[in-house]
Amino acid sequence: MSTILITGANRGIGLEFAKQFHAEGWKVWATSRSISNAGELIGIISYENVIELDVSQSDQVIAMENQLREQNVKLHCLINNAGVMTDRVGIDKVSQDDMVQAFKVNSASPVMLVQTLLPMLKSGCKIVNISSLMGSITDNSSGGYYSYRMSKAALNMAVKSMSQDLRRKNISVFAFHPGWVRTRMGSLIAPVSTKKSVNGMMHILDQLSMSDTGKFYNFKGEELPW
Numbered sequence: 001m002s003t004i005l006i007t008g009a010n011r012g013i014g015l016e017f018a019k020q021f022h023a024e025g026w027k028v029w030a031t032s033r034s035i036s037n038a039g040e041l042i043g044i045i046s047y048e049n050v051i052e053l054d055v056s057q058s059d060q061v062i063a064m065e066n067q068l069r070e071q072n073v074k075l076h077c078l079i080n081n082a083g084v085m086t087d088r089v090g091i092d093k094v095s096q097d098d099m100v101q102a103f104k105v106n107s108a109s110p111v112m113l114v115q116t117l118l119p120m121l122k123s124g125c126k127i128v129n130i131s132s133l134m135g136s137i138t139d140n141s142s143g144g145y146y147s148y149r150m151s152k153a154a155l156n157m158a159v160k161s162m163s164q165d166l167r168r169k170n171i172s173v174f175a176f177h178p179g180w181v182r183t184r185m186g187s188l189i190a191p192v193s194t195k196k197s198v199n200g201m202m203h204i205l206d207q208l209s210m211s212d213t214g215k216f217y218n219f220k221g222e223e224l225p226w
């Protein structure tokens with residue numbers, strides 16, 4: 001049975017990933033910042049497979065690694081999904097605190113998670129980082145959203161570096177844009193459902209191999225510009 005770990009899986013895109021991978025017969029480990037907010041997730045996978053994790057807290061990342069190692073978990077896939085949009089403002093309102101917080105969660109945490117979990121990533125493992133088209137420098141024609149755009153652009157750079165560093169371990173690393181999705185972050189007016197977005201990303205993931213490592217795709221399978 002293939003095994004996956006998904007971060008930020010108590011709601012939104014992460015929850016849908018947990019649902020669909022579980023339905024496809026994967027053993028799903030999933031994290032939630034607070035177990036008390038993970039009711040829906042616990043209704044899908046068993047309580048023992050839900051781990052309380054704030055991805056920006058290194059002590060919690062280490063505790064999770066201990067828990068997984070004690071159970072001899074080996075991962076075929078890791079989805080760095082947890083993310084925040086700390087502001088939606090322009091140059092007049094952006095703050096350093098918002099930028100630092102976004103960078104911690106969206107850019108640094110996925111890298112620290114990979115570093116910590118590296119011994120349990122199997123040869124052939126695929127690491128998916130949920131980025132955003134808003135992190136594409138080429139695509140930015142409307143400005144604003146400094147914290148979010150900058151933190152996702154930094155994540156994209158991390159994807160490229162990790163893809164180089166992990167190539168010799170036969171581990172592939174990708175950045176995915178899930179589309180504009182109806183979640184708390186995406187809002188109710190977003191055109192894409194979590195079901196459609198995740199279904200699309202899972203389909204692409206299935207097709208990708210080591211020869212595609214270090215690339216950026218949307219949920220329709222189109223390669224995106226950095």
Ligand SMILES: NC(=O)c1ccc[n+]([C@@H]2O[C@H](COP(=O)([O-])OP(=O)(O)OC[C@H]3O[C@@H](n4cnc5c(N)ncnc54)[C@H](OP(=O)(O)O)[C@@H]3O)[C@@H](O)[C@H]2O)c1
Nearest residue numbers: 008012013033054055081082083132180181183184185186
């Ligand atoms: N929705 C879109 O249109 C869209 C577009 C492009 C990219 N994305 C990306 O897709 C990913 C999922 O977003 P979503 O739309 O599903 O948003 P969401 O509904 O707001 O869910 C975000 C998830 O991330 C978790 N999270 C936030 N900060 C965390 C932290 N410090 N530690 C652990 N978990 C944390 C949240 O946990 P809590 O419930 O505890 O807050 C929640 O589970 C994000 O990386 C986002 O940037 C979304």
